[in-house]
Amino acid sequence: MRKQLHVISDGKLSLEAFAEIAGEVEPFADRFHLREKHRTSRELYEGVKLLCNEGIPIHKIVINDRVDVAWACKTGVHLAFHSLPVRVVKTHFLDMPIGCSVHSPEEAEEAAKQGADYILFGHIFETDSKKGIPPRGTGSLEALKKAVEIPVMAIGGIKPEKVPEVLEAGADGIAVMSGILQAKDPAEAAKLFSKKLNEEGEK
């Protein structure tokens, strides 16, 4: 299976700025997450429109936590511990693609059992957005992969040169925030990630 590249908004850029970068990066990325915890549902709804206007296909858009916005816009949703349970979303929002952040093999198993379509696990390496919290490393990623059959995306401090190590540990893709959003040339950065993710064929 092709390894995926998810780009996650950082909650700092304006939605316009994120949408603009997304437009440049689109050919190299598989998903764009609006992870904007401080924003209202109205703002997120408008944010999806901005992404669409930049040419992002709706199936590439993922909304964090707000299942209602995702449902109204027909995007995917990404759930965390404080969100509605995966099982509830699976039951009441038919056919919505569901991702889920987990922090242990047990949580991963539970999310898969409840019907999550993929899992996000991290942070793998040190990253500024999780300063002071020890990274989980690729060893724990490898352990988690053994617990579930659904795809596992790795997140946290992943640089292009680290991609082979992450794939070696079994990741089905990666999620990147600053590595693309803060790059001098986001499209070049995304292209490089994409190349690293798929250059060695089906791992």
Add this chain to the structure above:
Amino acid sequence: MRKQLHVISDGKLSLEAFAEIAGEVEPFADRFHLREKHRTSRELYEGVKLLCNEGIPIHKIVINDRVDVAWACKTGVHLAFHSLPVRVVKTHFLDMPIGCSVHSPEEAEEAAKQGADYILFGHIFETDSKKGIPPRGTGSLEALKKAVEIPVMAIGGIKPEKVPEVLEAGADGIAVMSGILQAKDPAEAAKLFSKKLNEEGEK
């Protein structure tokens, strides 16, 4: 039409405490709003269960802003300016009862046009929860009533003795927060509001 009494959570009580009061007050109230802006969707979802456990029928429960929680629990929803637009909720969440907070006749007309089932308008009188903001008074309520045909609930500093004045201005019901939640005997308070609301027959 019977005049309605809505009880609105204040975001300060624990959900357990609110549910307990709701259970006592239930015979006298028509709607219970979970208006808990600081809470996660997971907490709200659990809050609905607490209300159900206290014997509140699901059709009496209204969730503020979180259309996803309302949809999953089959409750009504109450929208504000920062929420998903009424039209969007009407389109994508079929048959969900929709209330909408408005602050002018124009906003009321727009909400009604988009498909809101009722409107909440205030604050009518001075209230601690809107300290320093001048109340709108019953005159503006009367003006708003002329703009729309859907029911209008009045909110803000309404004491039992003020109910006749509010009904005189055309309110189809009232919403109360501290007047019931902070009453020594919430059930007695709700009973008095309910009596005042309907003692003079169909106004």
